[in-house]
């Protein structure tokens with residue numbers, strides 16, 4: 176029992192960065208933009224958060240800084256893809272390369288290290304809810320977590336509500352499906368897409384920030400390790416519905432957590448096989464769900480407003 | 483009607499000297515006209531005359547190069563649809579601007595509420611919103627279901643949603659761009675009823691069309707455009723279709739097709755119980771008919787009722803799931819498109835630019851597209867340009883293709899000339915069966931006339947002709963026998979001389995014979 180409880184707790188922790196990134200990308204894709212560069216943005220968020228937390232001893236400031244810096248890169252992405260109508264796949268790929276190269280470089284410059292960690296930062300404290308945390312199985316998962324996990328849990332229903340029950344959400348759903356109809360209804364395709372992209376980038380930044388401040392307590396190069404791509408898969412897996420993002424992220428978080436546990440238990444299997452578990456699940460999920468049609472019609476198609 | 487001759491009335495909309503160029507093409511050249519309150523003002527012109535362009539300018543989608551727009555006498559500048567909507571201008575586009583994955587009510591309120599920080603940004607009261615939409619629709623006796631998904635609606639229903647969408651935004655000027663192109667005759671009459679209610683309430687309607695009868699039926703005043711210029715303005719009660727046609731085309735035209743009575747021979751094409759399934763959806767359900775030599779069989783029906791699949795199946799491009807197709811007794815099912823072509827079936831495809839021609843090939847290359855691999859166009863495995871050019875030059879003359887040279891790529895030619903190439907290439911085979919799908923879509927009156935004459939000439943030569951068209955007038959004018967398709971079935975059949983529009987219209991709407 177206790178084992179299951181702590182496994183669930185770990186699963187939710189591992190799911191949290193995925194939730195942030197995937198919620199942001201869900202909005203982005205609903206608006207018609209495909210950002211393959213989530214991985215790069217998460218790395219940028221991770222390094223920013225680590226650096227600020229390291230020098231100013233403030234985790235909160237670090238997370239906020241990560242959101243702002245990633246948001247600025249999102250603005251750049253929007254300028255390239257919405258205003259200049261550059262190919263989104265290419266810009267997204269470039270963002271990944273920039274994210275990996277730049278964070279590695281800046282990390283070595285600032286901390287004067289070669290690749291390894293430059294030292295730990297404070298841990299985001301665990302907030303325990305008395306009594307409730309002792310509920311068997313789900314207690315530790317839901318009531319013994321840090322602030323970012325709680326916020327991620329709140330984020331999915333809120334994101335779902337905004338998307339399906341407000342005029343902003345209606346506009347977002349429309350613009351990714353039929354941008355010209357949205358424009359003739361009197362909305363600005365450009366503004367909606369800029370907004371969605373900056374929001375998505377900020378969320379990816381926070382998702383990335385989670386890793387050094389709440390998971391590893393330090394920064395290592397390429398520490399996002401494919402989570403950005405898993406977030407992309409989660410968006411598809413959830414059929415572009417933010418509420419489903421929670422369940423899909425939990426599934427992937429669970430495979431991460433399980434993989435760690437199995438390594439400890441010492442099955443006589445090379446640990447590399449266990450490490451690929453989440454990625455294999457991603458592949459399987461994509462194969463099972465191929466041909467699903469909930470995808471926004473205008474995804475990754477630039478829109479030209481007439482002159 | 484008294485309003486119409488009154489110069490004292492302040493026009494609802496006045497456009498003055500609007501110019502708009504796309505590159506070197508002058509789509510609008512000093513266009514001016516006035517629309518009075520409470521009138522249906524028609525814009526008449528052939529395809530490419532510039533009707534949509536000038537209305538897109540009024541709706542803020544395009545920016546004019548020159549000219550002014552006045553609304554209720556005041557000069558205005560419209561930079562976006564948002565501003566046009568705020569000024570009370572609504573537009574129903576030729577291709578509907580509805581989001582298929584949203585409900586009717588969602589489409590109608592899209593963009594009408596503030597996006598942030600306002601009580602009305604919350605859309606939790608779905609029921610209230612739907613009631614509001616419904617009450618507006620009912621006021622103008624427009625039947626819509628606010629909670630239905632737009633993707634589940636027929637085109638006629640979608641058009642009603644577009645109109646309610648404009649009314650919801652409080653329009654005073656409603657622009658309809660070729661609204662009847664997708665409707666059955668009955669739906670067209672219903673639309674006219676709605677428009678009459680709207681103008682009685684003081685709205686102004688701009689009705690764009692190239693169909694003369696509709697303008698005579700619904701218009702108060704008509705402005706005629708040709709090649710981007712205004713070439714005339716008439717009160718509908720003081721003009722007639724002949725005069726309008728000549729203004730529109732710029733020369734004398736024959737509005738009726740003259741044809742000799744048909745003398746059909748033996749059956750050339752016999753289709754029995756044809757079924758087609760596409761990803762589990764039955765697009766054709768038990769279709770049986772025959773076409774005899776020397777007759778034109780017309781298939782009428784609203785777009786998307788299986789006509790496309792039928793044509794492709796006959797040409798061998800999709801495989802039926804059941805049924806037989808026989809050409810002069812020979813089974814065609816399972817044969818490749820090339821084999822079917824060689825057996826004497828020629829096909830004028832619906833989309834000449836995608837299926838009929840290779841747009842960046844020359845006129846000559848397109849003429850030999852289906853036989854460049856046989857003599858005399860190829861010798862010892864090499865193309866023989868001299869033969870190809872002389873053959874192409876002959877067809878160019880014979881079919882009156884206006885091109886500076888047979889070496890020009892066909893994307894430089896007008897739609898009419900492109901279609902003449904397709905037609906010439908197919909007809910030169912002396913086909914036993916000619917399938918013509920939408921043969922005059924998007925063509926001007928002159929080219930349409932020419933294509934019609936050619937089809938009739940083929941009939942008189944003894945070819946069997948299957949004409950598939952969503953233009954009911956075309957089907958009725960050319961055919962000897964008319965079949966009507968609805969949801970993949972043939973729901974009605976009549977001899978052309980005994981046909982009447984009402985009956986065919988009912989069949990097109992799915993009412994069984």
Ligand SMILES: Nc1ncnc2c1ncn2[C@@H]1O[C@H](COP(=O)(O)OP(=O)(O)O)[C@@H](O)[C@H]1O
Pocket residue numbers: 504507509527528529530531532533534535536
């Ligand atoms: N966005 C555009 N870019 C280039 N050419 C255009 C564009 N829109 C229209 N045109 C051209 O302008 C002319 C007028 O078009 P349009 O206003 O759509 O005609 P109509 O509605 O009367 O059929 C046509 O020759 C068309 O090809």
Ligand SMILES: [Mg+2]
Pocket residue numbers: 533534535576659
């Ligand atoms: Mg038009």
